[in-house]
Amino acid sequence: MEGQKRFLVALCAAAAAGLISVIFVLIWVLHYREGLAWDGGLAEFNWHPVLIVTGFIFLQGMAIIVYRLPWTWQFSKLTMKFIHAGLNLLAFILAVIATVAVFDFHNAAKIPNMYSLHSWLGLTAVTLYCLQLVLGVGMYLIPISPVSWRAAFMPVHVYSGLLLFASVIAVALMGITEKLIFGLSNPKYKDSPPEAVFVNVLGVFLVVFGALILWIATRSSWKRPSDQILHTLHTDGEGEDSTKADPALTQPSEENDAEACGEVRRRSNKLDDQAMK
Structure with a gap:
């Protein structure tokens, strides 16, 4: 089927871009930076980009399109709701750990917190994501809200989810650029050392992943059919x-x-x- 072939191509391309992004961020912190640890130093800070890319971007993207996977249509809508919510919850937990790592590092190094635009928008995204998760569970997993409320809230839920996903990628791009500017001194970022080029490529893969996820999520012809159908x-x-x-x-x-x-x-x-x- 032509429609299914296009879907599979888009899905495979998105999964490849997402997995490459995760691999790139791991190579970045393990090869170019100080590795990973939880000791209040730079190695603890490195958990921040790793967990943001892995959880807040890759897992959130997969959670967005999980309803679109045809081989999951044999499962009930309720089962898919739990899978969708579970992936989003895991993404949120990883984002919280990533945020704690930054605050721990800043406090240990006597660096002020919440002074950059990246930090403002990043904490806002985590907060709004938590609100989105709570409202989604309250509306669609706990059977207490009226059907009319759920129907009215669904467009808001979908739009805010896509907006948050795109915003997280934008904030992540700000963050990796900020890290390169502050972290590279000899040679500097403007001189395009290998690390700078490598991380710029990581940013490109994040944009490609986000664009493909948004494309898959907004194609009405790839939407999960109703349970009646x-x-x-x-x-x-x-x-x-x-x-x-x-x-x-x-x-x-x-x-x-x-x-x-x-x-x-x-x-x-x-x-x-x-x-x-």
Whole structure:
């Protein structure tokens, strides 16, 4: 299926860019910097970029598109909600540890905290991400909020999630540039030493990863079908060609999606008539 092939290409490219970013940040701190430790020194600070890239960027990106993976559509929506929330929770925990590492290093080295734009926006992103996580769990995992509230909040939840993801990448780019400017003295950052070029490439991979995740997350033709459509396809689609049984990947327009839903309703009515007979 052409739609599925495009999706798989985008997914593989995003996963590759994300994994390369994680590998690059590890090489950066282990080869060019002082390694990793939890001793209040520069090695403790290095946990900050590693955990931000691994958790706050890579895991958050995967959490955003987890609903789009066709091989997960066999699982219930509730199961996927728990997976989505679990990935986001893990990303938040790693972001908090990364923030603690910076404060510990600054306090040990007698460096002022919260003086740069990077630190302002970074702490704001962590705080808003926590709020997003709490509201998401309260609205969609705890069955107490009215359906109308959940429906009304969903566009806000989706938009704020994508905005936070893009913002985190932007703040990370600010952070690695700031680190290179402060950390490179002989030669300086402006002289393009190997470390500077290497980390600039890391920044490019972060942008590519973010762009691909946002592309996958905003394609309506790759959206998970409703549970009603999935149930109907499972119960009434035996023997049909699989290319006709996947409206989320084969139908590119909202009009065709509506036709697919109409077909589901017609199938359901037909089954009801047969049952009554």
